[in-house]
Amino acid sequence: MFAFTYHRPSSVRKAAALAASVADGKLLAGGHTLIPTLKQRLAAPGDVIDLGGIPDLAGIELRGRTLSIGAMTRHAEVAASPVVKEAVPALAYLAGLIGDPAVRNRGTIGGSIANNDPSADYPAACLGLGATIITSQRRIEADDFFTGLFETALEPGEIITRIAFPAVKKAAYVKFANPASRYAMVGVFAAKRTADIRVAVTGASQSGVFRWTEAEEALKKRFAGRSLDGLSLPADDMISDLHGSGEYRAHLVGVIAQRAVEAAAG
């Protein structure tokens, strides 16, 4: 690792001011992605700003029909939370599928969506539920947040503070996991909230998480797995690697999407 200056601010305001005042700072959440990146010398920030001492970034609460989760909330807390299980059961289920117990006890929801790994689970939930990402500067709709592979709409130094999810019962996440890493080979989050039907896919596309709009259109006629019969995605847009070809992933999206819709329709 390179030498850097470590900071542990006590408020979002102080963290944002620090981030703005240094040339090449990096925010640190659970460190599950950042620390290996530093160790491998893939990044060499001059300053690391640890968000772990900011109480405002913690906590889960239901405000009316909106589930608000602090950015520093660990996956294990989301998985175990009675509030999440009541408001959006599919989200608690998804959090419980992430990695292994060590990963779930360190990794954070804010770090996961800021990183926007193309195989991560939370981006599918954010897009599938139409979440709002709240930052130190503004509110960003999930549809505008995930802009590409490991890319988001965040500006340098902008801090995710909370994620707001609408309370939705008719929703499900189905993941076909890589047995070694537990990351999604394909994961589909399907949700129906009054007239809003969303199908979000992670793990598959070379451009990262995306909404499968053709599937959403088909489901407007009838919210059932069979409505997706015959729909397919072009294989050349899919990730092709040693774990599976583009054709395999394209096929898997269709199968997993049907299962997710069936589970959501209940």
Ligand SMILES: Cc1cc2nc3c(=O)[nH]c(=O)nc-3n(C[C@H](O)[C@H](O)[C@H](O)COP(=O)(O)OP(=O)(O)OC[C@H]3O[C@@H](n4cnc5c(N)ncnc54)[C@H](O)[C@@H]3O)c2cc1C
């Ligand atoms: C072995 C292993 C298996 C895993 N399996 C899965 C899996 O199955 N599914 C899955 O979805 N994920 C998986 N992960 C990812 C893991 O769950 C973490 O969410 C992810 O690594 C991010 O880690 P972190 O929260 O500790 O963030 P960090 O590593 O601390 O930060 C990650 C990035 O986000 C930025 N950042 C962090 N917090 C904020 C914030 N509040 N605002 C703005 N930027 C911020 C940091 O600057 C950094 O660039 C796995 C990780 C490991 C190591």
